[in-house]
Amino acid sequence: xxxxxxxxxxxxxxxxxxxxxxxxxxxxxxxxxxxxxxxxxxxxxxxxxxxxxxxxxxxxxxxxxxxxxxxxxxxxxxxxxxxxxxxxxxxxxxxxxxxxxxxxxxxxxxxxxxxxxxxxxxxxxxxxxxxxxxxxxxxxxxxxxxxxxxxxxxxxxxxxxxxxxxxxxxxxxxxxxxxxxxxxxxxxxxxxxxxxxxxxxxxxxxxxxxxxxxxxxxxxxxxxxxxxxxxxxxxxxxxxxxxxxxxxxxxxxxxxxxxxxxxxxxxxxxxxxxxxxxxxxxxxxxxxxxxxxxxxxxxxxxxxxxxxxxxxxxxxxxxxxxxxxxxxxxxxxxxxxxxxxxxxxxxxxxxxxxxxxxxxxxxxxxxxxxxxxxxxxxxxxxxxxxxxxxxxxxxxxxxxxxxxxxxxxxxxxxxxxxxxxxxxxxxxxxxxxxxxxxxxxxxxxxxxxxxxxxxxxxxxxxxxxxxxxxxxxxxxxxxxxxxxxxxxxxxxxxxxxxxxxxxxxxxxxxxxxxxxxxxxxxxxxxxxxxxxxxxx
Amino acid sequence: xxxxxxxxxxxxxxxxxxxxxxxxxxxxxxxxxxxxxxxxxxxxxxxxxxxxxxxxxxxxxxxxxxxxxxxxxxxxxxxxxxxxxxxxxxxxxxxxxxxxxxxxxxxxxxxxxxxxxxxxxxxxxxxxxxxxxxxxxxxxxxxxxxxxxxxxxxxxxxxxxxxxxxxxxxxxxxxxxxxxxxxxxxxxxxxxxxxxxxxxxxxxxxxxxxxxxxxxxxxxxxxxxxxxxxxxxxxxxxxxxxxxxxxxxxxxxxxxxxxxxxxxxxxxxxxxxxxxxxxxxxxxxxxxxxxxxxxxxxxxxxxxxxxxxxxxxxxxxxxxxxxxxxxxxxxxxxxxxxxxxxxxxxxxxxx
Numbered sequence: 014x015x016x017x018x019x020x021x022x023x024x025x026x027x028x029x030x031x032x033x034x035x036x037x038x039x040x041x042x043x044x045x046x047x048x049x050x051x052x053x054x055x056x057x058x059x060x061x062x063x064x065x066x067x068x069x070x071x072x073x074x075x076x077x078x079x080x081x082x083x084x085x086x087x088x089x090x091x092x093x094x095x096x097x098x099x100x101x102x103x104x105x106x107x108x109x110x111x112x113x114x115x116x117x118x119x120x121x122x123x124x125x126x127x128x129x130x131x132x133x134x135x136x137x138x139x140x141x142x143x144x145x146x147x148x149x150x151x152x153x154x155x156x157x158x159x160x161x162x163x164x165x166x167x168x169x170x171x172x173x174x175x176x177x178x179x180x181x182x183x184x185x186x187x188x189x190x191x192x193x194x195x196x197x198x199x200x201x202x203x204x205x206x207x208x209x210x211x212x213x214x215x216x217x218x219x220x221x222x223x224x225x226x227x228x229x230x231x232x233x234x235x236x237x238x239x240x241x242x243x244x245x246x247x248x249x250x251x252x253x254x255x256x257x258x259x260x261x262x263x264x265x266x267x268x269x270x271x272x273x274x275x276x277x278x279x280x281x282x283x284x285x286x287x288x289x290x291x292x293x294x295x296x297x298x299x300x301x302x303x304x305x306x307x308x309x310x311x312x313x314x315x316x317x318x319x320x321x322x323x324x325x326x327x328x329x330x331x332x333x334x335x336x337x338x339x340x341x342x343x344x345x346x347x348x349x350x351x352x353x354x355x356x357x358x359x360x361x362x363x364x365x366x367x368x369x370x371x372x373x374x375x376x377x378x379x380x381x382x383x384x385x386x387x388x389x390x391x392x393x394x395x396x397x398x399x400x401x402x403x404x405x406x407x408x409x410x411x412x413x414x415x416x417x418x419x420x421x422x423x424x425x426x427x428x429x430x431x432x433x434x435x436x437x438x439x440x441x442x443x444x445x446x447x448x449x450x451x452x453x454x455x456x457x458x459x460x461x462x463x464x465x466x467x468x469x470x471x472x473x474x475x476x477x478x479x480x481x482x483x484x485x486x487x488x489x490x491x492x493x494x495x496x497x498x499x500x501x502x503x504x505x506x507x508x509x510x511x512x513x514x515x516x517x518x519x520x521x522x523x524x525x526x527x528x529x530x531x532x533x534x535x536x537x538x539x540x541x542x543x544x545x546x547x548x549x
Numbered sequence: 550x551x552x553x554x555x556x557x558x559x560x561x562x563x564x565x566x567x568x569x570x571x572x573x574x575x576x577x578x579x580x581x582x583x584x585x586x587x588x589x590x591x592x593x594x595x596x597x598x599x600x601x602x603x604x605x606x607x608x609x610x611x612x613x614x615x616x617x618x619x620x621x622x623x624x625x626x627x628x629x630x631x632x633x634x635x636x637x638x639x640x641x642x643x644x645x646x647x648x649x650x651x652x653x654x655x656x657x658x659x660x661x662x663x664x665x666x667x668x669x670x671x672x673x674x675x676x677x678x679x680x681x682x683x684x685x686x687x688x689x690x691x692x693x694x695x696x697x698x699x700x701x702x703x704x705x706x707x708x709x710x711x712x713x714x715x716x717x718x719x720x721x722x723x724x725x726x727x728x729x730x731x732x733x734x735x736x737x738x739x740x741x742x743x744x745x746x747x748x749x750x751x752x753x754x755x756x757x758x759x760x761x762x763x764x765x766x767x768x769x770x771x772x773x774x775x776x777x778x779x780x781x782x783x784x785x786x787x788x789x790x791x792x793x794x795x796x797x798x799x800x801x802x803x804x805x806x807x808x809x810x811x812x813x814x815x816x817x818x819x820x821x822x823x824x825x826x827x828x829x830x831x832x833x834x835x836x837x838x839x840x841x842x843x844x845x846x847x848x849x850x851x852x853x854x855x856x857x858x859x860x861x862x863x864x865x866x867x868x869x870x871x872x873x874x875x876x877x878x879x880x881x882x883x884x885x886x887x888x889x890x891x892x893x894x895x896x897x898x899x900x
Contacts, residue, residue: 114767114772114776115765118767118768118769118772124585124614124615124616125614126615127614127615129772130775131775131776131779131780134779134780134781199700199713199714199761199762200761200762200763200764201764202761272712273712275712277780277784279776279779279780286614306804321778321779321805321808321809322808322809323781342783343710343711343781343782343783344780344781344783344784345710345711345712345713345782345783345784346712346783346784347712347713348713348716348762348763348764348765349764349765350764350765351764351765351766352765354764355765
């Protein structure tokens with residue numbers, strides 16, 4: 014119980030205390046990652062942890078931030094990561110905005126989320142290159158998940174989706190696949206999941222996945238870099254991908270709504286109550302703004318189904334029927350299994366069903382890594398390689414996956430390979446711990462060595478990736494690396510984690526060349542490794 | 550001189566008294582108490598008129614965290630001054646776990662109803678599962694339950710645009726009240742009376758099968774209702790909730806209501822059950838909430854702005870004011886909920 018005394022002197026004291034507290038600022042406490050985007054420059058701060066699909070709403074948020082003089086700090090994560098953050102003791106955010114209320118509900122075990130309301134609705138759909146969709150007979154008819162499975166099995170359809178254990182769109186699509194493979198029961202049970210036939214079929218099915226990613230918006234970006242036929246993503250992101258494709262004069266994607274495997278993202282924005290009245294007020298005014306008729310209309314123009322009454326006449330031009338979009342469709346989703354079964358589904362995806370990953374870790378042991386840098390590296394790798402830790406974040410290795418460790422300084426110090434998810438993997442951790450530190454930095458040589466290792470595998474059976482961690486300006490030759498990548502002739506992303514004084518330009522160059530991404534490990538190295546893992 | 554000094558003395562005393570009054574607050578002290586509240590009552594607690602009455606007349610401010618009615622009496626309520634679940638079963642469970650609370654009282658009432666869309670209601674009407682009396686719609690729980698148990702598909706009821714079989718969406722009956730009460734209502738329906746120890750064994754497997762089909766369930770009635778309104782007919786064709794929810798929505802969002810009122814309908818189960826929102830004070834400070842919420846004007850606001858019936862049976866005042874068609878003036882067909890011991894067995898079976 015708290016007591017408020019309403020005397021003038023007391024109010025003066027309170028005001029003073031408030032001013033004092035405000036002046037001390039929030040922001041830098043308890044290890045919050047640096048925000049991905051800061052909107053507006055106001056004094057009051059609202060820190061929002063959001064699914065990446067909301068990145069498209071930044072202009073709408075910015076307008077509010079400037080008008081109300083509230084600084085909005087957006088940090089993007091997959092919805093399942095948001096769920097895990099909600100379960101933590103300290104939540105370094107004022108609001109959460111996952112793709113679906115399911116994750117908010119399951120994650121909020123301490124009842125700290127308040128005022129949650131859905132901002133918009135968008136279904137998870139297949140977007141397939143228009144000519145291919147026609148060829149497959151998916152245009153102008155009702156398509157079942159079974160039809161899609163058939164096309165995938167016959168090798169005529171390959172697709173990209175986000176990781177089911179990191180992102181809502183991937184998880185939703187995957188549950189839809191499970192239903193279809195089980196013959197559309199009323200509900201998936203734990204016993205169903207143990208069926209060997211189901212397991213075999215699901216593995217076969219997920220082998221059709223070209224590329225995986227940890228978040229929906231990045232999947233769209235990846236798709237736009239070209240070379241893929243289809244993706245599973247939110248209707249709104251397929252629409253925005255199409256707008257870009259059309260601008261370039263390229264073939265758009267045709268939207269397919271699997272009638273027996275549809276799911277909806279309801280995009281709930283909720284306040285995380287940690288007793289900060291100023292933040293609560295800022296939150297409520299943002300919510301009011303987002304739910305106001307004008308803003309709802311603006312949100313609808315981004316391809317999201319907002320408002321109670323469906324898509325307005327004026328916005329129909331966004332929901333283009335020639336792209337297969339059905340603005341008036343009754344969106345009738347399947348039912349999600351209860352939390353225990355759902356988590357069992359996700360565990361199986363991670364350890365058994367998904368295409369095994371083939372990861373090459375090139376880790377910097379140059380002189381500048383000594384001390385704290387190396388300690389953080391060892392700690393981060395412990396979270397990945399020691400399976401008990403990995404399981405907490407759905408990052409466990411699967412039975413058939415391969416992990417290769419290449420420590421480097423100005424040359425490659427060794428190549429260590431671990432197959433499967435048993436002892437060999439944990440042995441890699443010992444090497445990570447014991448390797449000596451010293452010398453210069455040549456990440457290109459290490460990445461090249463990684464590419465050479467990949468030549469020993471049938472890459473169509475794996476989701477391959479090279480993960481480069483470095484903390485300094487690299488010597489060596491980008492050109493040699495690029496030509497080695499070219500001659501491998503496979504779609505292998507070379508991700509990098511920026512650390513210490515690494516040169517972002519060098520890393521971006523590698524990422525752009527290989528359709529990968531650079532992660533910032535300077536604030537939270539473990540978090541950066543976790544994010545990378547979402548992509549394979 | 551003496552009078553002057555005395556005058557000065559009096560002045561000093563007055564100033565001192567004023568300062569003391571201001572600092573100690575005298576009668577002005579506002580006490581903030583905090584507790585767990587079912588989501589469907591948050592609109593009432595956030596109502597500025599209600600807050601003003603609590604503050605002015607009772608010097609009270611109610612802070613809250615949202616929690617399911619069953620959850621709040623089974624989880625550790627430490628640090629809370631009060632709990633405000635939505636049925637008496639919750640109180641009984643609390644008493645079994647923690648003994649008698651400092652004080653408790655029923656503050657608000659509202660019947661359990663089903664919400665649906667026009668197209669679904671029409672299909673149910675033509676099947677004879679729903680019947681209309683005046684403009685009030687009543688749903689026959691026996692027939693509806695039969696459809697659910699038999700796995701009748703929506704397509705078989707004439708709604709091919711809806712995927713899957715007929716179910717009633719509810720909140721998680723092991724956590725939240727509306728789902729819990731709907732489970733009680735189903736249990737009553739399955740045994741053709743009021744479920745108790747004598748018929749529970751036969752009912753439980755059937756009840757489990759019905760809820761098993763639902764899979765993941767929301768843990769808050771207000772979230773479920775929000776999703777019902779926003780995700781459209783396809784996602785939530787038929788849900789269980791409180792009568793108060795739609796009445797409150799219509800009053801609080803008149804413009805939106807005007808746009809959707811043709812499509813959104815309330816069905817009264819026959820028989821239904823009363824959700825009695827009981828305020829449980831956990832400490833002395835918490836007891837103040839009872840008197841404050843029973844204030845005549847708060848009770849009037851609770852009905853007129855938030856749709857809670859305050860007495861049983863008859864509506865406290867006109868139902869016309871809501872602009873919601875199909876609200877029953879009186880709720881006559883009501884069955885008692887199964888007792889707490891029975892409900893606990895039901896909750897255990899569904900967990």
